[in-house]
Every structure is written in C-alpha cells, then in structure tokens.
Amino acid sequence: MSLLRALGRRRHLDDAAFSELWSAAAAGSDAAVATPDAEHLESCAACQARYDAFTDWLADARVDAIAAADEVFPSERLAAQQSHIMRRLEALERPARVIAFPKYAQPVSSTRSGPQRWIAAAAAAGLIVGLGAGELLDLRRGPRLRPTMSEPEAVTQTARGNVQPVSLNSDDALLYDADLSPRVEALQALDALTPRVRDVEQPR
Amino acid sequence: MTGAHAAGVAPREADSASASAVKAMQAEGRHPEARERYADLVARHQRRASRIAFHYLRDGAEADEAVQDAFVKAYTHLSSFREELPFEVWFTRILINGCLDRIKARTRRERWLVSAPEPAPGQSDFTDRVAGGGPSPEDQVLARERRQKLASALSRLPDRQRSVFMLSHYEGCTSREVSALTGLNESTVRVHLFRAIRRLRTLLTDDGSARQATITGGKRRVLT
Numbered sequence: 001m002s003l004l005r006a007l008g009r010r011r012h013l014d015d016a017a018f019s020e021l022w023s024a025a026a027a028g029s030d031a032a033v034a035t036p037d038a039e040h041l042e043s044c045a046a047c048q049a050r051y052d053a054f055t056d057w058l059a060d061a062r063v064d065a066i067a068a069a070d071e072v073f074p075s076e077r078l079a080a081q082q083s084h085i086m087r088r089l090e091a092l093e094r095p096a097r098v099i100a101f102p103k104y105a106q107p108v109s110s111t112r113s114g115p116q117r118w119i120a121a122a123a124a125a126g127l128i129v130g131l132g133a134g135e136l137l138d139l140r141r142g143p144r145l146r147p148t149m150s151e152p153e154a155v156t157q158t159a160r161g162n163v164q165p166v167s168l169n170s171d172d173a174l175l176y177d178a179d180l181s182p183r184v185e186a187l188q189a190l191d192a193l194t195p196r197v198r199d200v201e202q203p204r
Numbered sequence: 205m206t207g208a209h210a211a212g213v214a215p216r217e218a219d220s221a222s223a224s225a226v227k228a229m230q231a232e233g234r235h236p237e238a239r240e241r242y243a244d245l246v247a248r249h250q251r252r253a254s255r256i257a258f259h260y261l262r263d264g265a266e267a268d269e270a271v272q273d274a275f276v277k278a279y280t281h282l283s284s285f286r287e288e289l290p291f292e293v294w295f296t297r298i299l300i301n302g303c304l305d306r307i308k309a310r311t312r313r314e315r316w317l318v319s320a321p322e323p324a325p326g327q328s329d330f331t332d333r334v335a336g337g338g339p340s341p342e343d344q345v346l347a348r349e350r351r352q353k354l355a356s357a358l359s360r361l362p363d364r365q366r367s368v369f370m371l372s373h374y375e376g377c378t379s380r381e382v383s384a385l386t387g388l389n390e391s392t393v394r395v396h397l398f399r400a401i402r403r404l405r406t407l408l409t410d411d412g413s414a415r416q417a418t419i420t421g422g423k424r425r426v427l428t
Binding site: 015016019020022023024026054057058060061062064065066067068069070072073077078081082084085086088089090092093 | 235239242243246247250251254255258259264267268271272275276279280347350351354355358370372373374379394397398401402404405406409
C-alpha cells in the first residue's frame, strides 16, 4: 500500500470528497469505487455516518425543490395550461382574419364580388375624368372672359357704382320714423312717458 | 438517481412513437387528429416541464408561459424531430433554451427597472395556510424558509452548474441525458455536478442553514 493511500485512509473525508463520491456514483461511474476516498468511506464508520447525512441533505433538497414547484403548479393550473396550449395550437391553423372596426357590426370583408368592384372603379374613374375635363374647359374659356381693364381700375369703378355717399340727415330721419310709430302695442304706454327726439331738439 | 427513470424506457419509446405519429399526421394535413394525439404528449410531460421551467425562472407565471411556448414551438417544429432521439430530450432542450432566453431578457430588463419586492413563490393567503389540514403553520414556515435558502443558493451558482445540478438531481437525468440536453461533454457534466454540489454545500453552510436541525413531520432531522 502506498504512503498516499495510507494517508488517505487515515484522514477523515470532507464535503468536497463527499461531493466527488456522490456525483461519481450519481453519474454511474465505476471509477469512484476504486478511489482511496471510497475505500476510506467503507472502513470509517464516522465518515459513513457523515456521508449518510450528506446524502440525506441532498435528498431533502430534491424533495423541497419538487414540492416548491408542485405547490406553484397544482393540477388545476396544469389543466388550464394544457387548454391554453391546445387553444394556441388550434389558432395556429386558422387563417388570419381582418377584425372589423367596432363602429361596424359586420366584419370587414376583403373579398367583394367582381361587379361591385367594377362599379366602384368606374365611378372613381368617372369622377377623376370629370374633374380633369372641367379643369381643361376652365383653362380654355378663361382668357376670353378676362376683363380688358386693369384690376385696380375695375375695383375702384365697382366700388363707386355700388356704395352710396353717407348723409348725416338720414340718421335723424330714421330716428324720427322710429319715434312716430311705435310698432308694439304693449310698449305704447311706456313710449308715451318717454321724451321724443323732437321734444329734446326744440330748445335748440 | 436514475432509478426513477429506469422503468421509463418503454414510455419514452411510446413518446417518440407518438411524436412521429403526430409528425406524420401533420404532413398528411390531418391537423385535428394531430392535435388530439399531441394533447396526450402534453399531458404526460407538462408537470415535469413546469417543474424544470420553475427551477430555472423562479416565477410561476413566467414558467407557465415558457412551458406553453415550448409545447407550441415543439408542435410547429415537429418536422425537425428525429425519431432516434427521445422526444423528452428533444422537447426539454427546447424548453431549456426558452428559459435561458427569458432569463437573458429579464436580466436586460432588470438593468433598467427596479423590481418591487415579490412574495415568495407559491406563497398563498394566510387563511389558506392556516385552515388547511396539512402540515402545521410552523412546519410550513420552516419548509418555505429552507426552500428559499436553497433557491437562493442555487441562483448563485454559475448557469451551467445550476443546469447540470437541476437536471441531474431534481429531474433524475443521467449524465448522458444531461449531456444531450445541455450540449456539454459527459465528463464536463460530472465535473459541473461535483462543483455545483460542493458550492451549494459551502453556500448553505456559510448561510448557517445547512447546519441547523429541522423538525419535519414530527421527526427531528439533522441536515449535516
């Protein structure tokens, strides 16, 4: 027996050695069986007890981890999850559809009948042609209809013809008219008490 | 560790056969039948998938979404499934990649956002905890504390070590399966497993929780 092996047998195993032994055993490796640590473990009761506690700790960790996950995913949640998955798979196979704008009750259909399309296209084309033709006609007639005089002159003449000169007498006449004939009978009594324009102007 | 899966060879072959059948139905355009058959596969694998996703993400809602996405993705990419590979391994790889993507996205988000304190995973209403006929509130509190410490220690492991530990120890995968799932060499898987356990042990011992005695189900158990 080599010195190293003898030393290995004498010294107690630590957690690193346990980890190595456990992971080798877990991986199904036969190499772990022949190591000095494995031999020591077989012969040392204290190390065996500690190794048992170590494996218990790992087993507890596994149980705890699985329990934590199962607590989050009870059977009801798994059932809901399955139905979600199946719904998503079903939706994958359905073709995409255009969703109608909420204002309209019926969904927007992208497949109109042929005649409808032609009618709509003809109407749009007719409108465009009509507008274009109208513009062209306007362009042709335009020069003949233009006035011969210059623009400022025309504006001045038009203004002179339409607007009458304002006379100050017309305001007084309007007020006299208003004074002479109160049109609302209900106000006639009140009107009688009110001084008239002519009464006010007499002292002048 | 692998004992739980030793008897699972036949179901695995059945799963692969089911997946191949679904693939054939998809190719023939028999989609309703394909979906119906795929629903069986979903039912068989969703608990395990949810568990794996939860161990990665530590968030129930996000794990739920990750599992849904993985099943939908597996269904839509079933044409690339090779029969010689177990469906479980192929699907778990899709799931793990999805979880890792989510972790990356979350890390990016958290760089910009300050997250609000969240309740512990699986924490329910106080009345539910007290009124239930299960373990006593004290046991529940202790168990939750222990789980939180373990989860916290696990989250401090490097990604590869954590993946290898979870798949090997929690899910009972062999080192060959873990190698297929993670793309790591088998001997690298063993090294990562050993390092993960050693590190976990150190973290929990430093934390003082590994050396505490706990009372579970009326039986006193010393963790170390």
